[in-house]
Amino acid sequence: MIESVQHIVPRSTFVGTVSVPGDKSGSHRALMISALASGTSEISGLSPGLDVAATSDILVALGATRNDEAGKVYVEGPSDGLRATTHQLDCGNSGTTIRLMAGIVGGIEGSHVLVGDASLSKRPMDRVAIPLEQMGVVVNGNGPTRTAPLSIVGSSSLTPIEYTVPTPSAQVKSAILLAGLFATGETRVHEANRTRSTTEDMLIHAGISVESSASGDGRSVVLRPGRPHSRKWHVPGDPSQAAFFAVLGLIGRDAEVSVASVDTAPERIGFVNVLRRMGGNIELIAHGSTHQLTATTSPLVGVEIHSSEIPSVDEAPILTVAAAAANGVTAFRDMGELRLKESDRFEGSMNLARLLGATVWSEGDDYFVEGLGSAAAFSHFEIFAGLDHRMVMSSAVAGAAGNGCSISGAETVTSSYPQFFTDMASLR
Numbered sequence: 336m337i338e339s340v341q342h343i344v345p346r347s348t349f350v351g352t353v354s355v356p357g358d359k360s361g362s363h364r365a366l367m368i369s370a371l372a373s374g375t376s377e378i379s380g381l382s383p384g385l386d387v388a389a390t391s392d393i394l395v396a397l398g399a400t401r402n403d404e405a406g407k408v409y410v411e412g413p414s415d416g417l418r419a420t421t422h423q424l425d426c427g428n429s430g431t432t433i434r435l436m437a438g439i440v441g442g443i444e445g446s447h448v449l450v451g452d453a454s455l456s457k458r459p460m461d462r463v464a465i466p467l468e469q470m471g472v473v474v475n476g477n478g479p480t481r482t483a484p485l486s487i488v489g490s491s492s493l494t495p496i497e498y499t500v501p502t503p504s505a506q507v508k509s510a511i512l513l514a515g516l517f518a519t520g521e522t523r524v525h526e527a528n529r530t531r532s533t534t535e536d537m538l539i540h541a542g543i544s545v546e547s548s549a550s551g552d553g554r555s556v557v558l559r560p561g562r563p564h565s566r567k568w569h570v571p572g573d574p575s576q577a578a579f580f581a582v583l584g585l586i587g588r589d590a591e592v593s594v595a596s597v598d599t600a601p602e603r604i605g606f607v608n609v610l611r612r613m614g615g616n617i618e619l620i621a622h623g624s625t626h627q628l629t630a631t632t633s634p635l636v637g638v639e640i641h642s643s644e645i646p647s648v649d650e651a652p653i654l655t656v657a658a659a660a661a662n663g664v665t666a667f668r669d670m671g672e673l674r675l676k677e678s679d680r681f682e683g684s685m686n687l688a689r690l691l692g693a694t695v696w697s698e699g700d701d702y703f704v705e706g707l708g709s710a711a712a713f714s715h716f717e718i719f720a721g722l723d724h725r726m727v728m729s730s731a732v733a734g735a736a737g738n739g740c741s742i743s744g745a746e747t748v749t750s751s752y753p754q755f756f757t758d759m760a761s762l763r
Contacts, residue, residue: 341727341745341756343734349590351762352627355577356752357382357570358598360505360533363390363431365568367439368541369410370399370417371516374565378408381570384751386429393424393436397443412565419445419489426451426483428677428722428750431506433483434463438510441472441489442517449485454677454722456483463510466498470514470522495520495560502672503646505530505602508556512538512545515558522558529554530646531602541566552643571598571625576752578606578650579728583759584630585615586660586710586736592762593629596622606650612638613661637663637706648672648680652729655684659693659713659733661706671700678723687726690716691733713737720744724751731759 357380367390369376381387394410395401397417402409417439424440426433426449433449437460440447450456459480467474473488474481495518500507508524512534515522535545535556541563547556577594584592597604599619607617607628613635619626635657642648651673658665673680685695685702692714694705707713715738720727727748734740748755 339744339746341731341742343731343740343742345737345739346735347588349583349587349592349735349762352593352595353580353758353761354595355572355580355597355758356384356754358573359384359386359431359751360531361537361570361598362387363435364509364534364537365570366390366394366410367435367513368537368563369565369568370394370397370412371439372412372541372563372565373414375409375411376565376568378410378568378570379406381408382573382751383753384749385427386432386750389425389427389429390432390436393426393432396420396422396424397440417443419443419447423448423450423484426455428452428455428747430455430458430677433460433485434506434510435513437463437467437474437485437487438513440487441467441470441514442491442493443489444491445489447487447489449483449487451483452722458482458675460485462502462504462507466496466507466511467514469496469498470494470518472514491517493518495522497523499525503528503530503643505533505647509534512556512558516543516560516562518560520560524556525553527553528643528646529602531600533600538563572596574598574603575647575649577628578653579732581607581610581617581628581630582653582657583732583736585610585617585633585635586657587632588711588736590632591629593627595627596625597628599626602646605645606654609638609640609644609654610657613657635661635706637661637665637704639666639668642669642672649725652680652684652687652725653732655688655704656691656729656733658704659688659691659706660708660710660736662708664703664705667702667704669700670702676723678721678726680723680726683721683723683726687718687730687733690714690718691737710736715739717741718743720747722747724748728752728755731756735759
């Protein structure tokens with residue numbers, strides 16, 4: 336891929352409605368559960384990003400069939416189940432793909448090799464390897480954190496386990512639950528902070544017995560093994576993609592930006608509550624099972640944001656842009672997980688805020704942004720996105736609402752949101 340530079344021109348007005356891609360979390364899981372089922376499933380609203388395409392390609396290599404017709408995707412799982420292949424399984428830049436697929440191939444007899452790009456190959460996979468090994472899966476990777484490529488030897492009869500996830504992670508929880516489909520008894524997973532329940536909810540819809548119970552801020556999940564049933568799936572708009580337009584609507588000088596048909600599961604819209612606490616005027620209006628999000632220009636103030644409010648911490652970079660436009664100091668607490676994303680988003684977010692002209696400092700896993708009071712005070716800047724789609728989009732929002740920017744490596748946005756720049760330009 337040839338590295339591209341995207342030049343963002345500042346604008347004074349942002350008005351209109353966009354439709355973000357289908358939720359990546361739901362898209363990955365709809366493909367996976369459909370491929371694990373016997374029969375044909377129908378998926379509408381599937382994300383068009385490269386991350387989801389990587390998941391699809393792997394499932395086809397394992398024996399599933401995919402057909403696209405009239406805006407819908409049809410996936411047929413083989414009657415005798417997925418089977419090992421001698422080909423490497425390329426996860427591209429997708430952490431969701433490699434971690435959840437590790438759970439799936441852990442339940443497929445034979446040897447499997449999961450690979451990824453340079454960025455993904457730096458991300459720790461020991462967090463899924465440890466519980467999967469307890470279930471009887473053999474997982475080998477590079478170094479003490481077992482980075483990709485991963486060599487996995489699966490078994491169709493796994494040992495059921497009870498496991499407490501050390502660091503809140505929907506990916507780790509999901510990998511264990513998907514492997515649990517192949518176990519000989521109940522699999523139990525405990526998390527101290529509730530993460531997105533997409534996997535549990537979709538498995539229930541596919542006929543799997545899953546029980547979930549809340550305990551304080553945490554949750555316990557019990558799954559009984561079985562094979563999913565084929566289903567019709569509708570994937571709503573991705574709330575973490577909507578977050579970029581929400582912030583654009585709040586910090587733009589004359590803005591009213593709406594995002595249609597967004598998933599508003601409680602664990603997915605923590606950023607909305609954060610932005611409202613900062614003074615943001617955000618409305619969520621119900622439309623069937625989804626909501627339209629509308630954000631209007633608002634003066635923002637600094638607040639304290641804990642990682643438990645945004646469990647995947649995916650929205651931290653764009654919330655950093657909001658903090659840079661706010662009055663006062665915003666504290667980002669317990670954000671160490673940002674260091675283990677597609678890039679080091681902990682340093683990347685602080686660097687972006689500095690480039691905008693904000694005062695930034697860190698203490699351990701916390702970082703602090705003293706805002707400029709308005710996006711109009713942002714500096715023009717140049718940035719290299721570091722193979723990280725969220726840093727691309729956060730930078731673009733800052734440049735458009737501020738005083739422009741140039742983003743090197745902007746093409747990596749295709750991993751999750753190929754039409755992002757077109758959608759942003761469509762706002763009049």
